[in-house]
Amino acid sequence: MAPGTPDGRGFWDRVFRGLADAEERFRERLAEAPPPSQQLVIGFLGAEGRPLRVLEIGCGTGTLALRLAREGHRVTAVDISEEAVGFARRLAAGLAAVTFEVAGADRLPYADASFEAVVAAKVLDHLDRAGLERAAAEIRRVLAPGGAFLATFDPPLQEVPGAYCEPEDGTRVYAEGEYEGMVWRPVSDDELRRLFAWGEQLELETTADGERRLGGRRPGG
Numbered sequence: 035m036a037p038g039t040p041d042g043r044g045f046w047d048r049v050f051r052g053l054a055d056a057e058e059r060f061r062e063r064l065a066e067a068p069p070p071s072q073q074l075v076i077g078f079l080g081a082e083g084r085p086l087r088v089l090e091i092g093c094g095t096g097t098l099a100l101r102l103a104r105e106g107h108r109v110t111a112v113d114i115s116e117e118a119v120g121f122a123r124r125l126a127a128g129l130a131a132v133t134f135e136v137a138g139a140d141r142l143p144y145a146d147a148s149f150e151a152v153v154a155a156k157v158l159d160h161l162d163r164a165g166l167e168r169a170a171a172e173i174r175r176v177l178a179p180g181g182a183f184l185a186t187f188d189p190p191l192q193e194v195p196g197a198y199c200e201p202e203d204g205t206r207v208y209a210e211g212e213y214e215g216m217v218w219r220p221v222s223d224d225e226l227r228r229l230f231a232w233g234e235q236l237e238l239e240t241t242a243d244g245e246r247r248l249g250g251r252r253p254g255g
């Protein structure tokens with residue numbers, strides 16, 4: 035993040051601390067069909083037809099990572115929030131072999147070309163502009179040649195209530211209420227296309243409910 039812009043981890047820690055009693059509910063959900071946005075990721079990676087080394091960025095509760103591991107992929111999942119990672123590790127116990135680690139999207143602690151797929155579900159709009167630029171470069175760096183990436187984005191949070199301050203790059207940092215400490219920056223389609231222009235087969239699709247999906251592949255496979 036740019037100097038002085040918070041990274042939002044305090045907000046996310048609060049969110050995931052609030053789920054401390056919800057482990058059983060999430061465990062039960064894992065036995066059900068995945069929600070459509072997870073289904074999309076599972077199908078996209080499943081189409082490769084072989085187990086992949088997958089990195090998930092901003093894994094939250096870890097349900098997508100766990101589902102991908104159950105599909106046979108070797109999954110490493112990171113999140114900036116220690117509370118999220120703690121929750122995900124507890125949820126994973128006895129379910130699947132996944133590694134969960136605390137790390138920011140813009141500084142991935144992995145060697146170049148470590149993964150055949152990178153997934154970022156609903157996280158890249160929670161970085162400021164400098165952070166997103168670095169995250170896009172990090173995704174490219176850790177992807178093996180020919181590797182696939184997939185990002186999904188929630189519908190724009192324009193209506194999220196509460197006062198916020200807005201540094202020059204258009205990042206909202208919420209200052210009060212339920213969303214205090216949340217960092218959110220609307221990312222345009224053009225910006226996404228530019229940031230991920232290094233990927234072949236770049237697709238940008240917007241669903242009827244405003245959710246966006248971006249998929250691509252690092253050249254050289």
Ligand SMILES: C[S@@+](CC[C@H](N)C(=O)[O-])C[C@H]1O[C@@H](n2cnc3c(N)ncnc32)[C@H](O)[C@@H]1O
Nearest residue numbers: 046092093094113114115138139155156157160
């Ligand atoms: C909207 S939630 C999405 C969680 C999960 N991917 C999902 O689809 O349910 C955003 C997640 O991104 C994480 N996050 C926010 N900023 C991050 C950053 N800079 N690096 C890594 N993770 C981040 C948050 O802790 C949170 O778990």
